[in-house]
Amino acid sequence: MEEAVDVSLEHGAAMIQERLEKRNQERIEDAERRKEAKESQSVAEEKGDYFFLSFNRERESIEELLASCSGVDRAVLTQRLEEATTKTLQLQKFLSDSTMFLKSYDLRQAQAALQKLQTSLAETREEGLPKKKFAFRARTKATDKAPAPVSDVGTPAGSGSSEVDAPAEVSEKCGFSNMDSVCLTKTAEEIHKQDLLLTHLTNCKVRLFGSPSTLHLKHIDSCEILCGPVSSSVFIDQCKNSTLAFPCQQLRTHNTTDTQVYLHVTSRAIIEDCHGVTFAPFSWSYPTLEKDFAVSGLDQNLNNWSEVDDFNWLAAGTPSPNWTVLPEADRKTNWETIK
Numbered sequence: 375m376e377e378a379v380d381v382s383l384e385h386g387a388a389m390i391q392e393r394l395e396k397r398n399q400e401r402i403e404d405a406e407r408r409k410e411a412k413e414s415q416s417v418a419e420e421k422g423d424y425f426f427l428s429f430n431r432e433r434e435s436i437e438e439l440l441a442s443c444s445g446v447d448r449a450v451l452t453q454r455l456e457e458a459t460t461k462t463l464q465l466q467k468f469l470s471d472s473t474m475f476l477k478s479y480d481l482r483q484a485q486a487a488l489q490k491l492q493t494s495l496a497e498t499r500e501e502g503l504p505k506k507k508f509a510f511r512a513r514t515k516a517t518d519k520a521p522a523p524v525s526d527v528g529t530p531a532g533s534g535s536s537e538v539d540a541p542a543e544v545s546e547k548c549g550f551s552n553m554d555s556v557c558l559t560k561t562a563e564e565i566h567k568q569d570l571l572l573t574h575l576t577n578c579k580v581r582l583f584g585s586p587s588t589l590h591l592k593h594i595d596s597c598e599i600l601c602g603p604v605s606s607s608v609f610i611d612q613c614k615n616s617t618l619a620f621p622c623q624q625l626r627t628h629n630t631t632d633t634q635v636y637l638h639v640t641s642r643a644i645i646e647d648c649h650g651v652t653f654a655p656f657s658w659s660y661p662t663l664e665k666d667f668a669v670s671g672l673d674q675n676l677n678n679w680s681e682v683d684d685f686n687w688l689a690a691g692t693p694s695p696n697w698t699v700l701p702e703a704d705r706k707t708n709w710e711t712i713k
Contacts, residue, residue, distance in 0.1 A: 425472045429465065429484060433491060436461050440498050451502045458495055459606070463624060463641070465491070470642040470683065478688045485685060549590075553578050557712040560584070562602070562662060566669075572599065579712055583660060585669040589620065600658045600709060603638075603670035617706070619658045621672055627651065634700060637679040640672055645697055646685040652700040655679045658709050 439458045443451050469484050476484065549571035550558050555578065560570075562584025572580065573592040582589075582601040589604045594613040601608075604622035613630040621638035627645045637643065638656035645651060655677060667674050680699055687694035 425468075425476065426480070426484075429468065429487075432461065432465050432468070433487060436465070436491060437494070440494055443498050443502055448503070455495070455499050455503070458498075462488075462491060462495055463606075466624065467641055470681075473683070482688055485683075489685075549573070550575060550578075550580070557581075559712060562666065565602075567605070570601075575599075579710070581712055583662065583666070585666040589622070591618070598710075602660075602663065602666040603672050605670040605672070619656055619709075621656050621667070621670070623672060636706070638672070638674075638677045639679060640676045642678055642681045642683050644683050644685065648684070648686075649696050651697040653679055653682060653697060654700040654705045657705065657707060 436458050439454055439461070443454050443458075446454070466488060469488060473481055548560075548565070548568050551571070551573045553574075554576045557579045558575075559581045560583065565582055565584045565586045567585070567587045569588045569590070570582065570586045571590045571592070572594065573590075575593075575597050576595045578597045578599075580597065580599040580601075582599075585603050585605055586601070587604070588606050589601055589608045591599065591608070591610045592612055594610075594616050596615045598617045599619070601620040604620055606622070607624040607626065608620055608622045610618070610625070610627040611629055613627075613633050615632050617634045617636070619636035623639070624641050625635075625637065625639050625643040627635075627643070628647055630645070630648045630651055632650040634652050634654065635643075636654050636656050636658065643653070656679065682694070682697055684694035684696050687696060
């Protein structure tokens with residue numbers, strides 16, 4: 375009898391000891407979880423502090439560089455603007471790489487600061503480096519129409535108008551303007567390292583062979599525009615019902631609706647005030663494409679075509695309703711050749 379009691383007491387003591395050890399283990403694990411959460415929060419805060427310290431330091435450096443452009447000769451101005459452009463692109467990449475740990479408010483603040491900086495850079499360039507007007511012959515083709523000369527402001531031959539409803543920068547870039555239902559092409563020699571502007575085009579097919587420096591598309595309606603590798607940026611504004619294809623380093627798209635973009639981009643694409651924009655990988659090919667990629671300096675193995683930042687949609691973890699990936703079944707693979 376006594377032995378049974380002893381066994382029962384020993385069993386009860388063992389159970390109590392086991393419960394105590396279990397509770398102690400739970401307290402230790404809970405303390406570890408709290409410690410890890412605190413360390414994780416601390417790391418995130420440290421990353422945020424490091425980001426803003428680095429971001430603001432680089433932003434101030436670029437602002438000082440732009441401020442120093444006033445009153446210098448053209449050669450020095452060109453060098454400083456090139457340096458500012460490179461630094462701004464690097465700053466944009468730094469921001470894109472940091473979005474995962476930034477809070478929505480902080481991200482909006484940084485994006486606004488970057489946009490202001492890019493605007494200041496563009497204004498400084500336009501003010502300090504006005505380009506002389508020049509004439510060129512654009513190879514145009516329409517049904518039963520012969521090629522007609524086009525000036526660099528793109529006024530159609532025979533229109534009798536010397537002005538177009540477009541920004542002043544139209545006269546500073548080569549390109550096409552105010553065209554309807556025509557086929558337009560440019561050769562690699564014509565666009566090599568040029569700033570291209572296409573504006574007020576409707577129902578046009580455009581083929582741009584070669585590697586331009588920048589590409590600006592404004593007031594585009596129901597067009598198909600294909601371009602070779604753009605060494606820096608593509609800017610799109612007021613585009614609708616169109617199909618676009620190009621490789622570039624940076625893409626900024628504004629006020630654009632119901633448009634397909636076949637894209638090769640080495641940073642992250644940015645859209646703002648857009649709706650119904652679809653993205654697919656760049657698929658246009660032509661005989662000198664590889665050579666033009668080499669001229670542009672773009673990395674053919676780096677394509678972030680589906681990495682899109684929507685400035686109007688900053689809800690973390692929820693896809694923007696303003697753009698989608700174009701389904702493979704709906705993507706174009708055969709592009710019409712025009713001459």
